[in-house]
Amino acid sequence: MDQAKWTAVDEYLCGTLVPADPALDSALAASAQAGLPAINVSPNQGMLLQLIARIHGARRILEIGTLGGYSTIWLARALPADGSLTTLEVNPDYAALAGKNLERAGLTARVTVRVGDAASSLTALAAEQVAPFDLIFIDANKDGCPAYLTGALALSRPGTVIICDNVVREGRVAQAGSRDADVTGVRRYFEMAAADPRLTTTAIQTVGSKGWDGFAISIVSG
Template structure:
């Protein structure tokens, strides 16, 4: 199979299972018009995040990497009436666009967008003694993944689910000799997850409109 076939299957799945959604479509259009990189999750991946949050009964979600707020909308829609999403974004322009997209989607009141370096924002949440999060979605610069995992654990509780996106890197994650910073960051993330007795982790390869990649999912046990 090739990427054209993967994309065709993604299109079929989305056309069959995900009816057109004006707010989500508008978020993607606004992000493209603003020149944001097209690195958001795909629609079916966004729906997967939404379902995982609902299955877990999450009320407090932490997202590392907002971009234009597309995945944020999916997560916010999974929240119950008293649920909240805290999302972290480095770029002030991206954050402003995300706030606009969230407002248009009708979920802005459930979401706090914090602007700044993600590691610093995570440390600030810990210093503020933020209540533990039920679900954490890590989808920012991959070289920062090890630090994001370390800091996210400090904001977790037994039962917290941690999802990390883009962990296969077109298969490059299996190259132990790679000097690519993103690959090194992902490999270090896996090593930390495997060595940490608080975490039970697996990872899945995916193919589709976003190419060959995958995600890791962990549950905090203690």
């Protein structure tokens, strides 16, 4: 593995294709100053999420795992004027910072930050009988991925796209005997996705400034 080369290529791609943005840059700076872990998506990954949401014509987006709101900003900007995004965050301090970052980006009217355990929030959203979401982005603790997939499916419709980030774990996902809770959570997610007749799923490995990882993408059928 050559992390220096991967980072250099990401820097070139982002510098060429992803213009600097004051709101996004401020969100990263504020997150770093507050001591949040630097586990947000990279700029080119954020742009990929935004493009997928735009290509899909998403009007309602659900994000599981807000952190400082960096990916939230990318996704919310893909929405039409009457679109909405709900994002779930267990840490109230992170949620408060994300709220400030979203306000700075002018997206407060489109985004709702719900604070609390994500699995419980998903259950609550289903009980509230909210309209199904067009796109769901899962980017939270990986040991919770099986529960998040179950919750996401309860809030989906035929055609909903579900994306789960950080599923390769530097290759550890292929280790059948791993006792790492993050690895076993992702492996169970894959098993559930493969066994569910409603889902068509693939996964892609990625390398870049965030290291060796990848994402899974599913579409819900009728």
